[in-house]
Amino acid sequence: MESILQNISAITPQHVIMWLIGGILIYLAIKKDMEPTLLLPIGFGAILVNIPFSGAVGEEGALTALYNAGIANELFPLILFIGIGAMIDFGPLLSNPKLMIFGAAAQFGIFFTLCTASMFFDINDAASIAIIGAADGPTSIVVAQMLNSKYMGAIMVAAYSYMALVPIIQPPVIKLLTTKKERLIKMDYKPSNVSKTTRILFPIVITVIAGLVAPASVSLIGFLMFGNLIRECGVLDSLSQTAQNVLANLVTILLGITIASQMQAESFLKFDTLLILGLGLVAFIFDTAGGVIFAKILNLFLKKKMNPMIGAAGISAFPMSGRVVHKMGLKEDPQNFLLMHSIGVNVSGQIASVIAGGLILNFFL
Amino acid sequence: MTFNPMNFIINLKYMGEGMLGILVVIAIIALCTVLLNKIFSKKTENK
Numbered sequence: 001m002e003s004i005l006q007n008i009s010a011i012t013p014q015h016v017i018m019w020l021i022g023g024i025l026i027y028l029a030i031k032k033d034m035e036p037t038l039l040l041p042i043g044f045g046a047i048l049v050n051i052p053f054s055g056a057v058g059e060e061g062a063l064t065a066l067y068n069a070g071i072a073n074e075l076f077p078l079i080l081f082i083g084i085g086a087m088i089d090f091g092p093l094l095s096n097p098k099l100m101i102f103g104a105a106a107q108f109g110i111f112f113t114l115c116t117a118s119m120f121f122d123i124n125d126a127a128s129i130a131i132i133g134a135a136d137g138p139t140s141i142v143v144a145q146m147l148n149s150k151y152m153g154a155i156m157v158a159a160y161s162y163m164a165l166v167p168i169i170q171p172p173v174i175k176l177l178t179t180k181k182e183r184l185i186k187m188d189y190k191p192s193n194v195s196k197t198t199r200i201l202f203p204i205v206i207t208v209i210a211g212l213v214a215p216a217s218v219s220l221i222g223f224l225m226f227g228n229l230i231r232e233c234g235v236l237d238s239l240s241q242t243a244q245n246v247l248a249n250l251v252t253i254l255l256g257i258t259i260a261s262q263m264q265a266e267s268f269l270k271f272d273t274l275l276i277l278g279l280g281l282v283a284f285i286f287d288t289a290g291g292v293i294f295a296k297i298l299n300l301f302l303k304k305k306m307n308p309m310i311g312a313a314g315i316s317a318f319p320m321s322g323r324v325v326h327k328m329g330l331k332e333d334p335q336n337f338l339l340m341h342s343i344g345v346n347v348s349g350q351i352a353s354v355i356a357g358g359l360i361l362n363f364f365l
Numbered sequence: 366m367t368f369n370p371m372n373f374i375i376n377l378k379y380m381g382e383g384m385l386g387i388l389v390v391i392a393i394i395a396l397c398t399v400l401l402n403k404i405f406s407k408k409t410e411n412k
Contacts, residue, residue: 093398104390115379118376119369195406198405201405351394356387359383
């Protein structure tokens, strides 16, 4: 009885706030369907680790053990990349490779946020915060971990929350930067038949190029492309299905709840966390703006204009961003189908965000 | 945590190098993709 009273009396207002945050994340996951596979385990984990004297964390805690086994050595996010790679169809991109350039332009938010965050944080933490703009959870984890950031929990929560908020964040930015006339531009889609050999060689070629540019981070792009090679080779259908479903789901469960081990009240409830959430939003806004403005600049030189909205799909949040642009096109004109273009750009954003992560690691590792 | 606005200017070089780096790498990948499409087109595979 005495120990129960001791445990109850150890509850602090900070613990209660963290339970509320955990509850909000669970609510958003269940009621609003916002990234439920991650926000639900993160939310539950936030409650779990903020119970006074929680045995889930600490030297012999299960979550600490999982953290050391799967996140401290970047294993979980990299394994998850195999599943993500197996899910991606690079077809729309391969049939129209010039779309790739938008994926690069839409990484502007990362580098802008790096400069902005460096006004408040040391450069390694600023770089880790900036990579929230990659809109790519596994890349954010790997970069923050390799750069030894002490803000892992806040970075993860920001990265995954904003990915879920893409349909809310992107449309106002796109509307602000484009005219109605520009949003009405129609784009022809002429799919060229991509050969199987090209589909098989593509992940291998990308791995070699990205590896030569940023060898320290070759595992990031390598695991993503390995997953895609399993998908495209045509002889490992069963493995491809396993990677896309069972493997990805299993790792996601463990990843979410393990990330929560970094959400203990004493390290999470700080002004820094609010600032990181704000900087994450800056990164997403400037990514979107970078893609749209780049498309508008390109249009100055093109005879056949592109719809600048597709530039916004160059962030890695797949397929949300591609769908957002497609829906905005349909809203302006029900006959304006941008889906194949926006999905092509969105897929290129996946590649570009991983390369951006590699470049950041090259700069600061 | 300290507020140092000069760091924004100092770190602009990373923005320049980063954006240039990513544009160059993506351009190389796009070029390789075009070449792959040309060399291994469906017609070539059917022959």
